[in-house]
Amino acid sequence: xxxxxxxxxxxxxxxxxxxxxxxxxxxxxxxxxxxxxxxxxxxxxxxxxxxxxxxxxxxxxxxxxxxxxxxxxxxxxxxxxxxxxxxxxxxxxxxxxxxxxxxxxxxxxxxxxxxxxxxxxxxxxxxxxxxxxxxxxxxxxxxxxxxxxxxxxxxxxxxxxxxxxxxxxxxxxxxxxxxxxxxxxxxxxxxxxxxxxxxxxxxxxxxxxxxxxxxxxxxxxxxxxxxxxxxxxxxxxxxxxxxxxxxxxxxxxxxxxxxxxxxxxxxxxxxxxxxxxxxxxxxxxxxxxxxxxxxxxxxxxxxxxxxxxxxxxxxxxxxxxxxxxxxxxxxxxxxxxxxxxxxxxxxxxxxxxxxxxxxxxxxxxxxxxxxxxxxxxxxxxxxxxxxxxxxxxxxxxxxxxxxxxxxxxxxxxxxxxxxxxxxxxxxxxxxxxxxxxxxxxxxxxxxxxxxxxxxxxxxxxxxxxxx
Ligand SMILES: Cc1cc2nc3c(=O)[nH]c(=O)nc-3n(C[C@H](O)[C@H](O)[C@H](O)COP(=O)(O)OP(=O)(O)OC[C@H]3O[C@@H](n4cnc5c(N)ncnc54)[C@H](O)[C@@H]3O)c2cc1C
Numbered sequence: 001x002x003x004x005x006x007x008x009x010x011x012x013x014x015x016x017x018x019x020x021x022x023x024x025x026x027x028x029x030x031x032x033x034x035x036x037x038x039x040x041x042x043x044x045x046x047x048x049x050x051x052x053x054x055x056x057x058x059x060x061x062x063x064x065x066x067x068x069x070x071x072x073x074x075x076x077x078x079x080x081x082x083x084x085x086x087x088x089x090x091x092x093x094x095x096x097x098x099x100x101x102x103x104x105x106x107x108x109x110x111x112x113x114x115x116x117x118x119x120x121x122x123x124x125x126x127x128x129x130x131x132x133x134x135x136x137x138x139x140x141x142x143x144x145x146x147x148x149x150x151x152x153x154x155x156x157x158x159x160x161x162x163x164x165x166x167x168x169x170x171x172x173x174x175x176x177x178x179x180x181x182x183x184x185x186x187x188x189x190x191x192x193x194x195x196x197x198x199x200x201x202x203x204x205x206x207x208x209x210x211x212x213x214x215x216x217x218x219x220x221x222x223x224x225x226x227x228x229x230x231x232x233x234x235x236x237x238x239x240x241x242x243x244x245x246x247x248x249x250x251x252x253x254x255x256x257x258x259x260x261x262x263x264x265x266x267x268x269x270x271x272x273x274x275x276x277x278x279x280x281x282x283x284x285x286x287x288x289x290x291x292x293x294x295x296x297x298x299x300x301x302x303x304x305x306x307x308x309x310x311x312x313x314x315x316x317x318x319x320x321x322x323x324x325x326x327x328x329x330x331x332x333x334x335x336x337x338x339x340x341x342x343x344x345x346x347x348x349x350x351x352x353x354x355x356x357x358x359x360x361x362x363x364x365x366x367x368x369x370x371x372x373x374x375x376x377x378x379x380x381x382x383x384x385x386x387x388x389x390x391x392x393x394x395x396x397x398x399x400x401x402x403x404x405x406x407x408x409x410x411x412x413x414x415x416x417x418x419x420x421x422x423x424x425x426x427x428x429x430x431x432x433x434x435x436x437x438x439x440x441x442x443x444x445x446x447x448x449x450x451x452x453x454x455x456x457x458x459x460x461x462x463x464x465x466x467x
Contacts, residue, residue, distance in 0.1 A: 005030065007141065007155035009131045009168050013107070014313030014330035015161030016114035020064055021338040023121035027345075031118075032129040032143055034162070039112050049191060049242040050234045051110075052077065052221065052324035053103040054412045060331035066117060070110060074103035075235040081220035082381050087274040089209065091220055092381065092390070096397065100413045102221070102324065104234040134158060134171035136308050157348055158309040161330075164298060166315035172305055179301025185320050185374070187229075188249040188256050188292040194279045196239030204278045213239030215279050223377055224273045229254060230378035231273055243280065246378065249292070262287035295320045297367045303356040307348030310355065312337060317363035322373040323411060325366050329418070333359055365418040369411060369425075389432050391442045396454060399447060403454045404428060405461055414464045427458055 008019055011033035019029045035041075053061075053074060061067040078101050079093035094100060119125065126143075132150060133142040141155040160168025172178055196213045197205055210216050214235060222233040222241070228248060233241040248255040254272075259265040262284040269277040277283060298318040304310040313330035336358060340351045380386035396404040407425030410416055416424075431454055439445045 006157050006159060007032070007153075008159045008161060009141075010034075010160065010162035010166075010313075010315070011111075011115060011125055011127070012161065012163055012313070013111055013114065013327050014334060016111060016118050017060065017064060017331055018159070018161060018312070018334040018337065019123040019125075020114065020118035020121045021334055022341065023118060023123045024064075025338060025342040027341070029118075029123045031123060031125045032131060032141075033125060033127050034130040035127065036146070037115075037125070037127040038108060039115060049108070049193075050104050050106050050236055051327055052234065053105045053110075054324065054328050056325070056415060057328035057331040058103075059415060060335045063335050064117065066113065069113060070105060071103060073109055073113075073237055074105045075237055076101050076219050077104055077221045077234070078219050079221070080377075080381060081217055081222045083222060083224045083273070083275075084382065085226075085272070085274065087207075089217075089222075091217075095409055095413055100409060101219075102412060104221070104236065106236060131162065131167045131171070134168065134175075134309070136172070136175050136305055139308070157307065160309065160311045160315045161313045162315050164296070164314045164318035166311060168309065169300075169311055169315055172309050172311070176302070176305055178303075179299075181299045183297045183299070185295040185297070185371075186249055187246055187374075188294055189244050189246045189321075190256070190287065190292050191290050192243040192245065192280050192283065192286040194233060194241040194243055195281065198239070200279065200281065207275055208279060214241070215239075216241060223381060224276060225378050225382050226272055227379050231276060232377070241279075243276070246295075246374075249294070256292050297371065299364070299367070303360065304349075304352035307350075307352060310337075310348075310352045312355075312359075317360075317367065319363075319367045319370045320374060321370070322377055323366065323370040325370060325411065325418075329363060329366050332362075362418040365422040366411070369407070369418070369422055385436070388436055388440070388442050389429075392432055392435065392445065392450070393428075395442070395447055396450060400451045400454055402460045403451070403458060405464070410464075416462060416464065420462075424458075424461070428454075431457060 005028040006022060008015055008029055008031045011031050015031060019031050022029050058067050061070050079091050081089050081091050083089045128146040129143045131141055132144045139154055139156045140152050142150055142152050144150045160166050162168055173180060194215050197210050197215045200215055205215060208215050211218060216222055218235045224231040229246055231243055231245050233243045235241050250257045254268055259268055265287050266277060266283055297320060300316060303316045312333040319326050337355050340354055344351050393406050407421055410421035435445055435450050
C-alpha cells in the first residue's frame with residue numbers, strides 16, 4: 001500500500017470526499033480548513049443551502065460507500081415545476097421515469113457526513129487554519145490560525161480543494177503563471193427561504209399546491225422563468241425550500257442595482273412571481289441580510305505545478321450553477337484522481353498531468369453547458385419552439401433509445417464524459433432543428449423517417465450506465 005503524505009487545503013465537499021478516498025487507499029492525508037469545524041460550530045456555508053445531486057455525484061458517493069446514507073437525507077426531484085406569470089404551474093420531467101431523478105441535499109449535512117467518514121478512514125483535519133502562502137521550491141506552506149498567527153509547515157505534495165477563490169491557486173500563480181481567466185456572468189444571486197407549511201397561513205397554502213409539510217410540490221425543482229432572470233426553489237427534508245433569485249447585477253431594471261432594498265424587491269416579486277412572495281414571510285430580513293453572490297466561470301491553462309501542487313473541484317474549474325453540476329463534477333474529479341494516484345503513487349507529476357489531460361476537456365464542456373442552461377432555465381423552458389423540440393426528442397428517445405438521448409439526460413443520469421455529452425447534444429440538436437424547420441408541428445412529423453435520419457446520421461450511443 002502507498003504511504004505518502006498529502007497536504008490537502010479545503011475541507012469543503014470536494015476536499016472531504018477526496019480525503020476519505022485517499023485515506024482508504026492508504027495515503028496519509030492532512031487537511032487544513034479555513035473555517036471552524038462545522039460539526040462543532042454549526043455550518044457557515046451561506047452560499048447555497050441545498051444542492052442538486054445527480055448520477056455523477058452519486059456514483060462518487062457509491063465509490064466511497066456513502067450513497068445510501070446521503071439519499072436517506074435527500075428529497076427526490078422528478079423535474080422542473082415551471083411557474084408562469086399567471087400563477088399556473090406544470091411539471092417538465094427530467095428523465096423518462098423515477099429512475100431518472102435528481103436529489104436535493106443539504107450542503108451542510110453532506111459536508112458534515114463527509115468529514116465524519118473521512119475522519120473514520122484516518123484523515124486528520126485541522127480547522128481554523130487558512131493557507132496564506134506556499135514555497136513550492138522549498139516544499140513548505142504558510143498557515144494562519146483564526147487569530148492571524150502564522151506558522152510554516154513542510155508540504156511536498158499540495159492539493160488545493162479550496163474552492164473558487166483558491167489560495168493554493170493564488171500561490172501557484174505567483175510561482176508560475178497558470179493562465180487564469182475568470183469570466184464573470186454579470187448576473188448575481190440571492191437566497192431566500194420558504195418555511196415549512198406549518199409556519200404559513202392556511203389561506204396561502206390553499207393556493208400554492210403544497211403537500212404534507214411542504215408549501216409547494218416537494219418532488220420538483222421549482223422555476224419561475226422570466227426571460228433575463230428567474231427564481232428557483234429546491235426542497236429541504238424538513239419541509240422548507242431554499243429560493244434563489246438570479247438577476248443581472250447591474251443595468252436596466254430589473255437588476256440587483258435597481259432593487260436596492262426589500263421594499264422595492266417585494267413590489268418586484270408581487271408583479272413578477274405571483275404567489276411566491278406570500279410564501280416567504282421573512283422576505284424583508286432575507287432580502288436585506290443575505291448577500292448578493294457573484295457568478296463566474298474559471299478557466300486555467302495549467303492545473304498543476306509538476307508533482308508539487310494540483311488544483312481540483314471549484315479551485316480548478318468553478319462554473320455557473322445552472323446545470324447543478326459543480327459539485328457533481330468535483331466529485332467525479334475525486335474518483336479519477338484517487339484512482340490515478342493509487343496506480344502510480346511514486347509519480348505525482350505524471351499523475352497530475354494525466355488528471356488534467358483527462359478532466360480538463362470535461363470541465364470545459366460542463367462550463368459551456370452550464371452557461372447554456374441558464375438561457376434554457378430562465379427563458380426557453382417557457383418557449384413553444386423549445387417545448388416542441390423537447391416533445392420530439394421524447395418521442396425519439398422512446399423509439400430509438402440507442403440513437404437519441406437528450407443532452408440533459410446524458411449529463412445528469414449517465415457517466416459519459418461531459419465533452420461527449422456536449423458534442424452529441426449539438427449533433428442531435430442540429431437534426432431536431434432540421435426536422436422542425438421542415439415540419440414545425442411535432443404531430444405532423446413522420447417519426448419513422450425522423451428515426452431513420454438519426455440512425456443514418458449519428459453513430460449509436462455508447463452503452464449507457466445508470467446508477
Ligand atoms: C448558488 C449556487 C448553487 C449551486 N448549486 C449546485 C447544485 O445544485 N449542484 C451542484 O453539483 N453544484 C452546485 N453548485 C456548485 C457547488 O457549490 C460547488 O461546485 C462545490 O461547492 C465545489 O466544492 P469545492 O469543495 O471544490 O469548493 P467549496 O465548496 O467552495 O469548498 C472549499 C473549502 O475550502 C475552504 N477554504 C477556502 N480558502 C481556504 C484557505 N485559504 N485555507 C484553507 N481552507 C480554505 C473553504 O472554507 C471551503 O470549506 C452551486 C454553487 C452555487 C454558488
